[in-house]
Amino acid sequence: MTTDLSTLQVLYQDCTLCPRMCHADRRARPGVCGCGAFLTAARAALHLWEEPCLSGQGGSGAVFFSGCTLKCCYCQNYPISQEGLGKVLTQERLEEILLGLQEQGAQNIDLITATQFLPSLLPVLDRIRPHLHIPIVWNCSGYERTETLRMLDGYIDIYLPDLKYFSPDTAKKYSGAPDYFSFASEAVKEMIRQTGIPVFASDGSLQKGTLIRHMVLPGQKEDSVRILEWMADSLPKGSFLLSLLSQYTPFFRAKDYPEINRRVTSYEYKKVLDKALALGLNEGFMQERSSAKEEYTPPFDLEGL
Numbered sequence: 001m002t003t004d005l006s007t008l009q010v011l012y013q014d015c016t017l018c019p020r021m022c023h024a025d026r027r028a029r030p031g032v033c034g035c036g037a038f039l040t041a042a043r044a045a046l047h048l049w050e051e052p053c054l055s056g057q058g059g060s061g062a063v064f065f066s067g068c069t070l071k072c073c074y075c076q077n078y079p080i081s082q083e084g085l086g087k088v089l090t091q092e093r094l095e096e097i098l099l100g101l102q103e104q105g106a107q108n109i110d111l112i113t114a115t116q117f118l119p120s121l122l123p124v125l126d127r128i129r130p131h132l133h134i135p136i137v138w139n140c141s142g143y144e145r146t147e148t149l150r151m152l153d154g155y156i157d158i159y160l161p162d163l164k165y166f167s168p169d170t171a172k173k174y175s176g177a178p179d180y181f182s183f184a185s186e187a188v189k190e191m192i193r194q195t196g197i198p199v200f201a202s203d204g205s206l207q208k209g210t211l212i213r214h215m216v217l218p219g220q221k222e223d224s225v226r227i228l229e230w231m232a233d234s235l236p237k238g239s240f241l242l243s244l245l246s247q248y249t250p251f252f253r254a255k256d257y258p259e260i261n262r263r264v265t266s267y268e269y270k271k272v273l274d275k276a277l278a279l280g281l282n283e284g285f286m287q288e289r290s291s292a293k294e295e296y297t298p299p300f301d302l303e304g305l
Contacts (some may be wrong), residue, residue: 044304061106159191242284
């Protein structure tokens with residue numbers, strides 16, 4: 001698939017890439033995502049902390065892009081998502097980085113929180129695709145417009161979205177996005193439509209498919225259960241993988257919300273896990289509670305850029 005570069009760049013002039021629909025002219029000022037019209041990232045390196053089918057032995061070739069369309073009060077990546085940390089990259093430099101990660105033995109190319117830079121990314125993917133022999137992963141918050149995702153059709157092998165909240169009140173309180181579920185639920189359906197059922201290589205590595213992450217939050221097990229019930233009712237069985245995360249750690253401004261200023265208990269996580277199994281959502285991954293550690297957050301020191 002090829003893309004008209006001049007047409008894509010127009011998308012920065014009246015930005016509607018994400019559900020915020022802020023209409024910013026990002027050539028002149030940042031959008032709600034905090035980003036202008038230049039590719040910006042904070043780290044590019046082999047990353048061992050994705051799910052086993054993604055990290056494998058060598059790690060994902062992870063590029064952490066700056067900015068974010070959500071405003072999560074507990075974000076573990078807050079220096080890059082909300083505080084502007086990052087380095088501006090040319091498209092040519094990003095091409096070198098992505099192909100270099102493949103040469104280092106990356107299991108895949110893992111594009112993390114990249115929606116705000118889609119007009120700059122698609123031409124890069126066009127040019128490197130003939131030289132890649134590993135999958136491309138779109139690793140995102142789930143807060144996506146289906147219209148934007150359709151622009152990625154044919155480029156992305158693996159979608160790795162979060163499905164964070166069911167309740168509009170909870171989504172508004174902790175991420176400033178009361179419409180989160182209405183967008184994320186449709187986004188997940190579009191991702192599954194594009195990728196089809198999960199496909200694995202002989203070594204167990206995921207080559208194509210959608211892997212939905214849900215992180216259990218403190219005191220929110222009922223919201224988690226509603227998300228799981230929606231998955232079981234609305235998504236065809238076998239069409240996706242589920243990764244149920246227990247790694248929540250109170251970062252950033254979580255201290256301002258006493259009810260989530262703690263880690264998830266074993267009881268909370270087990271109740272959600274038991275519900276997933278009862279609903280037949282048994283294709284995917286669970287996480288040990290010991291994963292809730294700050295050392296799982298990589299250093300954003302501009303490595304690899």
